[in-house]
Amino acid sequence: MTLGFLVLRKGYLKVMGALIQAALDRRHDVVLLWDPEEPKAGERVAVSDLAPWPAARVVAWRRRTPLTPILETERVRALVGPTLYSAFRAFGLDAEADRMRAAGIRLYSVDYGLDTAAREAESYRLVDVTFYATAWQRELHWRARAAEFAAIGDRAALARRSAVVGSTMLDQLAAVDRADVRKQFGLGPRPVVLLLSAKMRVPNPWRRHVWGAGPRAWRAVRAAVSGHPGLVADAWRSPGYRELLGSLRRFCDRQGAALLVKSRRKNGDPRFLAAAADIFVDSDDDVYPYTSMRLMAIADLCVHFQSAGVLEAAAAGVPSLSVKISQDHLRGYATYDEFYGARPDSLQNFAGVVWSAAPAEAMALLERSGLRDFRVDPAARRRYVERFVGFDDTRASERVLDVIEARAR
Numbered sequence: 001m002t003l004g005f006l007v008l009r010k011g012y013l014k015v016m017g018a019l020i021q022a023a024l025d026r027r028h029d030v031v032l033l034w035d036p037e038e039p040k041a042g043e044r045v046a047v048s049d050l051a052p053w054p055a056a057r058v059v060a061w062r063r064r065t066p067l068t069p070i071l072e073t074e075r076v077r078a079l080v081g082p083t084l085y086s087a088f089r090a091f092g093l094d095a096e097a098d099r100m101r102a103a104g105i106r107l108y109s110v111d112y113g114l115d116t117a118a119r120e121a122e123s124y125r126l127v128d129v130t131f132y133a134t135a136w137q138r139e140l141h142w143r144a145r146a147a148e149f150a151a152i153g154d155r156a157a158l159a160r161r162s163a164v165v166g167s168t169m170l171d172q173l174a175a176v177d178r179a180d181v182r183k184q185f186g187l188g189p190r191p192v193v194l195l196l197s198a199k200m201r202v203p204n205p206w207r208r209h210v211w212g213a214g215p216r217a218w219r220a221v222r223a224a225v226s227g228h229p230g231l232v233a234d235a236w237r238s239p240g241y242r243e244l245l246g247s248l249r250r251f252c253d254r255q256g257a258a259l260l261v262k263s264r265r266k267n268g269d270p271r272f273l274a275a276a277a278d279i280f281v282d283s284d285d286d287v288y289p290y291t292s293m294r295l296m297a298i299a300d301l302c303v304h305f306q307s308a309g310v311l312e313a314a315a316a317g318v319p320s321l322s323v324k325i326s327q328d329h330l331r332g333y334a335t336y337d338e339f340y341g342a343r344p345d346s347l348q349n350f351a352g353v354v355w356s357a358a359p360a361e362a363m364a365l366l367e368r369s370g371l372r373d374f375r376v377d378p379a380a381r382r383r384y385v386e387r388f389v390g391f392d393d394t395r396a397s398e399r400v401l402d403v404i405e406a407r408a409r
Contacts (some may be wrong), residue, residue, distance in 0.1 A: 002031060003078050005078065011112070014169055015112050022400075024055050029075075030053065031056065032050055042284060049287050049372065052288040067093055079306075085126050106129065107127045109123065110400060111131055124161045124162075128343070128407065134386075137390075167390060187258055192301075193300065195259065197273060199305075200269065201268030204327075212240065212270070213242065213270040228355055239360055239363055249276050250280075251366040259278045262281050278401075302319070303369055308322070311388065311389055322354050323357060327340045
C-alpha cells in the first residue's frame with residue numbers, strides 16, 4: 001500500500017519519523033509530501049532532513065494548492081499527518097476531503113504532544129481515524145467538547161473513528177544511541193541535568209515583568225510603567241529566571257553534573273541562560289532521532305516549565321522538576337486545567353515521577369537536595385505512563401500501521 005505523509009515542518013518529523021521508518025520496514029511504498037517553503041523560523045524542512053528515509057519518495061507540494069491530484073498521481077491510499085484537521089483547515093484543504101474519500105484515500109491524524117485533545121470535534125467528520133496516546137487523553141477530548149461530539153454520534157460511533165495507540169513521537173527513544181550523544185557533547189560519565197528553557201516570546205505580561213531579566217526592583221518598576229500595576233507585587237516578591245538558574249547552577253556544581261540547556265531560537269532566552277550552561281543547544285537540527293529526545297535519553301534530571309517535555313522525561317525514565325510559571329496565554333484552551341493545574345497525581349505533579357513547585361519552592365528544593373532526591377519510583381512511573389503516556393514499548397507506530405492496514409482490508 002502507498003502511504004503519504006504530510007511533511008510541512010520539522011516538528012512533523014518529530015511526530016512521524018518513527019512511523020515513516022516503521023512503514024518502510026513493513027515494505028509499504030512511502031511518499032513524503034514536502035513543502036519547501038515553511039515560513040516559521042527554524043521549522044523549514046530541507047531535503048537533507050529527509051535523508052534518514054532514503055527509500056521514501058519525496059514529492060514537493062506547496063500548501064494552499066490542491067493536494068488531491070498529487071495523491072491520485074502517486075496512488076496514495078492513506079494520508080497521515082499530525083493533527084491533520086488543523087492543517088487542512090489552515091490551508092483550505094477541507095473542501096477536498098470528499099474528493100479524497102471518493103478516490104479511496106483515507107485520512108489519519110496522529111497526536112502531537114497531547115495536542116489532539118484541544119482540537120475541534122468537527123475533526124472527526126473529516127478524518128477517518130484520530131489517534132490518541134492514551135485513553136485518558138481521548139476521554140478528556142470527548143469530555144471537554146461533549147456538546148460538539150454529541151452532534152457527531154454516540155460513544156460507539158466516536159470509538160470507530162479513533163484509536164488509542166501511544167505516542168509515535170516517543171517511539172524515537174528506541175533510535176537514540178546514548179554513547180554517541182555523550183561523545184558528541186564530550187560528557188564522558190558525568191551526570192546530566194537537562195533544562196528545557198522557558199518560552200519568553202509569548203503574549204504573557206507575567207513572563208516579561210515578573211519572570212524576565214533584571215533585578216526585582218527594576219522588574220516591578222517596568223510592570224508599573226507599562227500598564228500592568230497588578231504585577232508589581234509579584235515582580236517585587238518573586239525570584240526571577242536568573243535567580244532560579246543560579247540555584248540550578250549551584251545544584252549541578254555540588255553534584256558534579258553538566259548543565260545542558262535545550263532551547264529554540266524562537267524562545268527569546270535572556271543572555272544569562274547560555275552563559276550559565278555547560279552546553280547550550282538552541283536548535284532542532286536533528287530530526288531522527290530528534291534533538292530533544294537525544295538529550296533526554298542521557299539526562300539524570302530534567303527541569304522544565306510545565307512543558308510537554310514531561311512526557312519525554314517519563315518515557316525515558318528521567319525524573320523531572322516542573323516549575324510553575326504563568327500560562328495565562330494558554331488559558332483559553334478547554335484542557336488548560338488538566339495540563340497546567342498541577343494537582344497531585346496530574347500531568348505536571350505526580351509523586352515519584354515529576355515534582356511540581358513554584359519558582360521560590362523550586363529554588364529551595366534545589367538548594368537542599370541532590371540527584372539522589374529526584375529518583376523515579378518504578379511503580380509510580382508505571383501508573384503515570386499508563387495514564388499520560390500510554391505505552392513505553394516504543395511501538396506506537398506499529399499500532400498505527402495495524403489500524404491503517406486493517407482499514408485498507
